[in-house]
Amino acid sequence: GRFSFDEFADWLGLHATQQRYALEYAQVERILNLLADAGFKRGLDAEHLKRSLCDGDDDYRYSFKFALERLALGIAIPEHATFNQVLSYAKVQPGDFELIGTLIQIYQDLNERRDWLIMHEQKKSHTVEYWLQILSQDIIEFEQAGVAALKTAREIVKKQERMLTLASYYAETETGTLRKITLPLPYILDEIQRTLENQTAQAEPTGQITFAQIGQIRPLPYRLIVMLNLDAGQFPNRDTHVPFDLMDALRQQLGDRSRLEDDQGAFLDALLLAQENLWLFYNGFDVNDGEVRDPSSILQEFREHLALIVKPEPNAPDREVIEGIEIPSQLKQLYHLHYLQPFDPKGFMAENRYIRYQDHWFNVAMQIQQASGVLKPWANISYPLEIPDMLVLDSHQWIQDVTFPARLYLKTLGVENLGNVGVLDQNEPLLLDGLGRYTIRHFLQQNEQQAQPEVLLDQLPVGKVQYSAWQQGIFEQECLLERLHHYAPAVTQTTQRVWRIAKQLHMNITVPKSETQDWVSMEASSARAKRRAKVWLEYLLWLAYLNEGSAGTERRRIVVFSDQTVICKGISSEQARQYLQPWFKIWRYAQQQPLVLPAALLLKPLEKAKAYQWETTNPTEKIKLDEKSYAELLKYWNETGSFTAIDMTQNEACKLHQDWRFILQEQDAQALLQHACDEFAYDLYHPVFQFQHSE
Template sequence: MNSGLMVLHGNHSEALRDILVSWMAAHPLSPLENEVILVQSNGINQWLKLALAHDVSEGGCGIAAALDIKLPARFFWQVYRAVLGKDQVPDSSPFDRPLLTWRLIRLLPELLPEPVFAPLARFLKDDGDMRKLHQLAQRLADLFDQYQVYRADWLEDWGNGLDVLRTSRKGSEPLPENLLWQPQLWRALLADVPESERGTSRAALHQRFLQHAQTIPEDERPAGLPARLIVFGISSLPQQSLEVLAVLGRWTHIFMCVHNPCEHDWSDIIADKDLLRAERARQRRKPGMPQVIAEGDLHQHAHPLLAAWGKQGRDYIGLLNEYDNHESYASTLAPVIPRIDLFTSNGEDTLLHQLQEDILQLRPLAETQEKWPEIDTLKDESLRFSITHSAQREVEVLHDRLLAALAADPTLKARDIIVMVPDINGYAPHIQAVFGLMERSDPRYIPFTVADQGPRQNNPLLGALESLLTLPQSRFAVSDLLDLLDVPSVRQRFGIGEEQLPLLHRWISAANVRWGLHAEQRQSLELPLSPEQNSWFFGLQRMLLGYAVGSGDAWQGIEPLDEIGGLEAALIGPLSHLLNCLDETWRQLSEPAPPQVWGERLQALLSGYFAEDDGDDGFILVRLHTELETWLQACESVNLQAELPLSVVREHWLAQFDQSGLTQPFFGGAVTFATLMPMRAIPFRHVYLLGMNDGDYPRNRVPMDFDLMGRDYRPGDRSRREDDRYLFLEALLSARERLHISWVGRSIHDNTERPPSVLVAQLRDHLAAGWKAQNDGDLIHALTAEHRLQPFNRDYFSKGSELFSYAHEWRAGMDADISADAPQPLPPVGQEGALTLRQLADFLSDPVRSFFRQRLNIYFELEDAGSEDQEPFDINALENWRLQDELIRAQKWALEAGESRQDILRQQLERIERRGELAPGEFAAVLSEDLAEPMETLFASYQSVLDEWPQTLANEALSAETAGVIVSDWLGDLRANASGDRARVVLESIGIIKDRNYRLDRLLPYWVAHLAGHLGGQPMHSIIISKNGTAELPPLEIADAQALWEQLIETWQQGQLRPLPLAVKTAFVWLKKDGTAQSLPDSDAGLAARDAYENHDPANMKFGERDSNPYLARAWPDFATLWSGGEFAELADKLLAPLKNHLSRSSKKGAKE
């Protein structure tokens, strides 16, 4: 096999791939040699492997084995070692970016006093935690790393004491005075490196390599160099790398496959063309193109998109032309590769193919306008745009479009589709929420894989490690520790089973743990008030004391948690162990230390918190140990012994897991979601680009103001924005059948228009100028779909609409005829156990909520996870009711036992405070006073009623069967007066009177018990004493009570089959306005009820019943649906009017403020 550099150009990557595979099959290496392939992305890596593994009959080699696939930078270093000798070139250079970073961290503080470094000294002022120093060292290490590759001549001059910049046009200029610190810093770095290693920077090694290579005969290939090298799918290499390849071609056969979007010479259609030194161009000039084109006339001879987006590719091809002598190898390749320029037509049948063909043929806009016929947008779906309101809607729209495409073309497979976004980490949750929602059995399931996510973003163990490494700044909130225990490796290390987590969570909640490890840890956060209460150690002490004494008395101010007991109590041991470990880790990590001490600490942290296994966690742990050891070796090699804060060590260690590598799965028979990355011009039948928003793409990277490369452009220089422009061009050219581009083009808040990426705007402008739609239609409008804010918008389900959706879950409510689509009642179910008065009261108070909870076991209330992490500085209405009810029961017991009510009240408040249910300090005193404030008035009223009903009666058993429904419960709080009359006297902690009117909705539970009290055939009074007044329900006629009870049971049965259209507060407003079944919605009663149900006035803090009740909002989204059918009025009259009328007929002497 002949040595030398062979370059194949082509506009289709698959054609280049097929030729490469054919060449490898025709010219196999010896059995023990590996095929060395350079790629720049994991996608190209796996794509090539799949092609090689195809059967020979399908154009493959039958197997993909003996492949050594490398990234360019590491391979070129190996070439230096092979040519110069391993004794001359170390495994890694002291001028590599990681080592430079730590060397700079040591050197910069020593250099800052020198006047030349004043700009850096100003930046590093007030840097107590070394964060600025670390960031600056990283930036400078990256900058000098780039200089070694792209500006080796500068470093050579600086090393020789010349403070100048050589320019791209062979001149030189002195450095500005405020940047003279750069050559001075480079010389300081050189002086700091041992003399034997000073020549091992890439810049210096490269020059030595070029010189030494000329002394080695072409027939003596140095050991370690491959016989053949394949370079595939790389769209940009610096000139230094191309020089290495050119020299390597003296001994190695190099086969380069270059994706070239244009078959003509297009090197002079972009600015700075004079910087390309190639005397010959691989491609010929397009016929009719002038030899010299004025910059103002470029648009007349060039494709505008290629000129706007192709600078990076133009530079790469131009630089490559300097080393490409294709005449010397064309005849050698001819038997297998008849053409070395593999340009093939894209076709002319669709708009996408016409656009790609224009780029291939270098057509200016004028030729485009003359050549192509009008576009039938109804038939041609090759190029489309979508405008949405959010990234979530982008992915939802994508899912529908993919389902439509797969249904329309049976030959299209999920593996033929790629979806690319600017940042996959930002879109991954939306992808999982949409595509991951479907079960495999669902016809809408589409297999998918998310590539390019670094382990740090999606590995739970690394997430747990990051939490541990932030302990000095952590609040130690309840949610933080529970998140830690969600990681299997952590649970396994501490012996906690997944099934034990709910019990542990319940104990933690009952112990009133909120945040903070202990008082000392809280004080470290410099908070003004840092008591032990509500901390983890506070809760642990309560649990341990509860295990020891049960519900006994407090000990040393600690209130026992009496829930702890039995065999389950063993769980306290692992929890205690975990908290003690966290305490020790917090103390260690809070102190700066030299690298060696950090190594010991972090090794202990890994072994102390994570159990080793053979799965993914085991692999991550091995990598963590390896990266830690590599860092320690780097610090040792640069003699870094300074104390480092945790923030610097943490960020470096975890940053090693930010990026994915060449081993991450890419192709797997599924739709691939990936980041838009350079060198990813893999062809797919369908290409989808999401997130093409203005400002998000091209991606912004603010250049460092001290980056001197930006002052003087050279061909091959890397630019993030130019990378993204060329990548967008590659994505457009890689689509074989369809290209779909989406962006968030409307504000989710006010629907205002938002512009797309400037690249999308340029594409749309070019299409509008170059093509026309049939019938003089607006082409861009026809190609663009503006999607609605919500996926359940009626437009997606209306006949004749261009919008569509496969989300049939939203279809149910789309029909205008509400009654036609009303859900059917559920079938009856047998009663499980007897019904209680509490369940009946819950039903009457809120029939819709009762249906969802009792029948469907659905709870719409969302627990506020954040409330577990905060001290109870304020008590919500439910907690206030619970605590006051506890105080009422304790005082009631005191009265019955002959104890001092005031003493019991004080003791109970102290106990509540010791349990951690009140905020610490003076806050507790204020909250205690609020809780106790209504007690005097309440118990004065209670005592007055007891005087009228002095005799205590035993609790009565209730057992009644009505219409097959059994109700079984106890009636308590019964008393009798001197006349022998019976009454139920109840203390209520919430107010039952407002604006001198009864809160009838709050009396409903007592109305149920009042009816039940008459079922034994004896009349009963019900007296409800609250903190703002007393209500009395006089006895009913026994027959009336029985009839009302039967109505209640019958309605309960109906309410278990379907949600009943009854909103209690709204219904009482309706009844107060004398609403009847004949009242119209626009009557006074109807308007008042509508306002009570739908009113939404946040500015005045006025909200309707629907807004505060998610069950009503789900079943009856507006008053019109609640009202329709007339059942609302019927139910209000049947269930609620009797209570209202009964109270109206009775005396209101107890209704007082």
């Protein structure tokens, strides 16, 4: 098989596997995170991948062993570097050493068993007795580790061993033949699996009601025997499990038993066990078209036999028809027709004499229609805030909060809105998508001194494409550096400073390390709306911290993004402090009640070099978006993503985002958006359109 990450995760998540390797749930989660980060996609190792790769394809990255070697090397070299053609994993922690040792043990166990399931394809064969002994040894290893769930499987394996041994003992002339029977291991495992599935704990008499398959019930007398599903095609059942049925595995030959006779015998055995009553059920009508359907062939033979031995009444017809079903006249009293409940048309006739349980169904319908389950708005009051004696904010976190108020509100409430867990891509990257190119650009920006393709073995595509992808990443990085050199020879060095906003409020902010007119930085991502808002707020915090009064208009905040360069300039320190006041206002407001004003939505036009139009009908009223601009805003807000591959549950500019959907359930999202735009949009975002531009 592929031996994918998901398959390994499912196996490692089994309780028996965790007991076998002495793992706890938290350790299993950490192991899976380590393997995913280290690059495990599919395949055990190079030898395993060779079976599925084409000739000449010798790129064996993204296998289990590839990730394991990275983790093992990370113990000795905890940095992102290559040694002996192995890329070290830099995030190994001391607590991971034991887990990596367990992974090495797991790999050794899997490596020892790698060919067991395909030995028959390699023209290698082993006897059934050999495979049963091997399986017994593996089960014993698990049981010695404290696994009790495999007791039934061990008993089945032992039973098969006894069957084989006894058959060989009593058939002395065939001893050599039985001992030398060779079967593939997958067949033996399927046999054990079918035996487990067909085991019914209730097959033994319970003293009350006993359920069992035909042919598996204990041969004891019962007052009542009920046989269900005696339909044509349902019984005789072709899926009946027969231990080690060589008639399925081998070619048919003279002397093979008849399955039909086996089913007939099982039917007669169950019939003879009934002491007082025998009920036989089958569907006489097709549930789709209402056409008459015959019962099983065995039941038909039984019916014809009864008609033969039961003497009919004088002058009675040979057959009678009941609702289209032909019945021997002497057996009419044995038949009972059960009508559909509650939708049979005959139940609505005036002369209806059948019990329809209409009162019960009416109560069910009334229960379903009750309005007691209607959700009510849960965010209908302002959340009271506790004012601490001293509050120190982090500028990066504060910017994240005010640009996406939904997460700020949930964080204040102490609510974590869990979304869908992303599915790990099981395939190796064949080409670099946008996220892959971003990863390479980001790495090159952070590690200019290690610009070698070997240090990106966990990111580059497989095959020959990796070299062209590397060259493309180098070219994109050179283009970014060339654009950067238009403004500065290098990225501006930054440091952390504490800005005292008020007596009880301080903020740790990032500012240039030395005095400079231009604060220049470079980003591997594109200039999306939310990132533009982040640049703007960093610009305001920088000028406000400098506190130069009416000066500072010549200072510039420049960010070289992958697609364009964003520049903020033209305001003084005094203006910066004024423009920051509305942002602190919504920061307090959004902690108490939902504020539908995401920066990813309000600055959407900047991505296309457009701007909003503002209007006011009265000088005393707030300036608002004009009708056309607001309609464009609503278009983005109500976007469904029907014709795009973007996951709308992660789109902060859309009402389908998981946090907006959670907060705004049972509320008028459009009304809340309009209220937020009318109250805050102009003060917050109009200066951005005025003093920020792109090149």
